[in-house]
Amino acid sequence: MNINLDFNYKSIKPFIFICFHFGILALVFSLIVHRLSQTRKDALIGSLSLITIRLTVDARPTATLIEFSNMEEVKLIGMWLSPYSYRVIWALKLKGIAYEYIEEDLSNKSPLLLHSNPVQKKIPVLIHGGKPICESSVILEYIEEIWPQNSLLPSDPYERAIARFWIKFADDKSPSISNIYRTSGEEQEKAVKDSLEMLKTIEEHGLVGEKKFFGGDKISMVDMAFGAVAHWLGVIEDVAGLKIFEQHKFPRLNSWIQNFKEVPIIKENLPDRDKMLALLKRRREMLLASE
Amino acid sequence: MEDEVVLLDLWASPFAIRVKIALEEKGIKYECKQEDLFNKSHLLLEMNPIHKKIPVLIHNGKPISESLIIVQYIDQVWNHKSPLLPSDPYQRSQALFWADYIDKKIYGIGRRIWMGKEDQEEAKEELIQTFKTIERELGDKLYFGGESIGYVDVALVPFTSWFYTYETCANCGIEAACPKLIAWAKRCKENESVSKALTDPLEIYGYLLQLKKRLELQ
Numbered sequence: 001m002n003i004n005l006d007f008n009y010k011s012i013k014p015f016i017f018i019c020f021h022f023g024i025l026a027l028v029f030s031l032i033v034h035r036l037s038q039t040r041k042d043a044l045i046g047s048l049s050l051i052t053i054r055l056t057v058d059a060r061p062t063a064t065l066i067e068f069s070n071m072e073e074v075k076l077i078g079m080w081l082s083p084y085s086y087r088v089i090w091a092l093k094l095k096g097i098a099y100e101y102i103e104e105d106l107s108n109k110s111p112l113l114l115h116s117n118p119v120q121k122k123i124p125v126l127i128h129g130g131k132p133i134c135e136s137s138v139i140l141e142y143i144e145e146i147w148p149q150n151s152l153l154p155s156d157p158y159e160r161a162i163a164r165f166w167i168k169f170a171d172d173k174s175p176s177i178s179n180i181y182r183t184s185g186e187e188q189e190k191a192v193k194d195s196l197e198m199l200k201t202i203e204e205h206g207l208v209g210e211k212k213f214f215g216g217d218k219i220s221m222v223d224m225a226f227g228a229v230a231h232w233l234g235v236i237e238d239v240a241g242l243k244i245f246e247q248h249k250f251p252r253l254n255s256w257i258q259n260f261k262e263v264p265i266i267k268e269n270l271p272d273r274d275k276m277l278a279l280l281k282r283r284r285e286m287l288l289a290s291e
Numbered sequence: 292m293e294d295e296v297v298l299l300d301l302w303a304s305p306f307a308i309r310v311k312i313a314l315e316e317k318g319i320k321y322e323c324k325q326e327d328l329f330n331k332s333h334l335l336l337e338m339n340p341i342h343k344k345i346p347v348l349i350h351n352g353k354p355i356s357e358s359l360i361i362v363q364y365i366d367q368v369w370n371h372k373s374p375l376l377p378s379d380p381y382q383r384s385q386a387l388f389w390a391d392y393i394d395k396k397i398y399g400i401g402r403r404i405w406m407g408k409e410d411q412e413e414a415k416e417e418l419i420q421t422f423k424t425i426e427r428e429l430g431d432k433l434y435f436g437g438e439s440i441g442y443v444d445v446a447l448v449p450f451t452s453w454f455y456t457y458e459t460c461a462n463c464g465i466e467a468a469c470p471k472l473i474a475w476a477k478r479c480k481e482n483e484s485v486s487k488a489l490t491d492p493l494e495i496y497g498y499l500l501q502l503k504k505r506l507e508l509q
């Protein structure tokens with residue numbers, strides 16, 4: 001048998017040349033990458049994957065901007081006791097977004113906070129790629145837009161308007177809950193009355209229809225907005241020595257609280273009850289003493 | 292099928308005016324129903340059972356409450372012209388922040404001025420500081436929305452009809468303290484959607500005097 005093993009060496013010479021130099025480049029590149037920090041490595045891999053996707057997929061310019069901007073650094077200035085701070089933490093964790101948490105001492109506000117939120121000087125503040133966003137509800141809307149995975153708002157405009165209504169309701173009424181431990185006498189009575197009205201409204205209008213969460217089967221921004229009712233209210237009742245939330249009077253709300261606190265991200269990210277109790281008791285004593 | 296759009300309104304309400312401006316900007320035909328806050332209609336109580344307040348937009352039978360939420364809804368549904376919110380997410384977040392700031396401050400502080408109680412002087416200081424902060428945000432832009440009116444302009448401009456009241460009740464000196472804001476207000480009125488919807492400052496003053504009397508009687 002005559003097998004022709006005579007391959008054309010000349011034609012593969014350029015091929016060998018390219019492979020050899022590519023090999024050298026790959027070696028040099030991997031040596032450089034090896035020396036990078038883990039975060040930089042992740043960012044590099046992320047950028048390269050995005051570039052590959054962009055070259056192969058036809059996408060709108062705005063989508064590209066968002067795709068690239070969602071790779072930028074995320075920082076959250078928060079405070080361990082604040083339900084507003086937790087709203088943002090829950091949203092970031094549910095969407096799997098890596099961020100740096102910065103605990104703020106509100107009695108001695110940092111230059112970073114004062115620079116990032118000069119108007120309100122409050123937490124939480126999200127800093128994305130160096131740009132600050134303030135007000136927890138505004139931050140949540142921003143997070144939803146930049147990182148649309150695990151959606152926290154309905155896509156239907158009407159359903160979205162209803163969700164926003166409830167978030168605003170929570171924003172407007174939640175301060176009554178903290179006023180329960182901050183006040184005494186007539187002021188405290190008013191805080192209790194306002195809080196009960198809020199609970200009643202949620203029970204009668206917000207959780208109608210045997211829903212697991214405000215938006216249906218899945219947790220959403222609305223549930224996070226009512227986080228204070230789910231966890232903070234119980235502690236505040238103990239601080240003030242009052243019973244406000246009676247389970248039999250608010251069966252739907254009671255179910256919702258159980259469902260909410262069972263969501264793993266929520267369960268694993270709540271401030272320690274005993275620590276809260278101790279601090280709020282001290283605060284109450286100081287506030288009442290100064291009156 | 293034609294869209295059915297109804298607005299539950301109160302002519303003097305700056306919150307309702309926000310919605311009217313948005314509807315005009317988008318060229319939406321709507322029916323306006325006047326409410327009496329001391330004698331609320333069954334429709335209002337049915338459409339906004341929680342707050343029983345205006346404005347309420349009823350779109351094909353479905354109610355939406357809270358003026359800024361209504362404006363966002365209008366912007367999203369009728370997105371064929373005059374976008375009110377920026378498309379860039381960061382710019383959008385800034386617009387939402389400033390409208391929220393206006394919502395939290397202006398009406399409440401203003402009320403303390405025209406109710407004329409002991410806290411009126413304090414309220415006057417706060418109002419000027421608030422307007423100065425807002426004016427700084429405007430900077431040298433034509434409008435808060437840039438080249439044309441946007442979400443923040445819509446949120447703030449209805450209150451410009453109340454400046455006369457604030458001046459008359461407490462001599463606030465808004466024009467001297469915030470000239471850019473006054474210039475912005477004039478510029479806004481050059482837009483038909485705004486000039487059609489804004490109330491007359493003298494009529495507002497008369498209305499608030501009446502309202503104050505009724506509230507004091509309660």
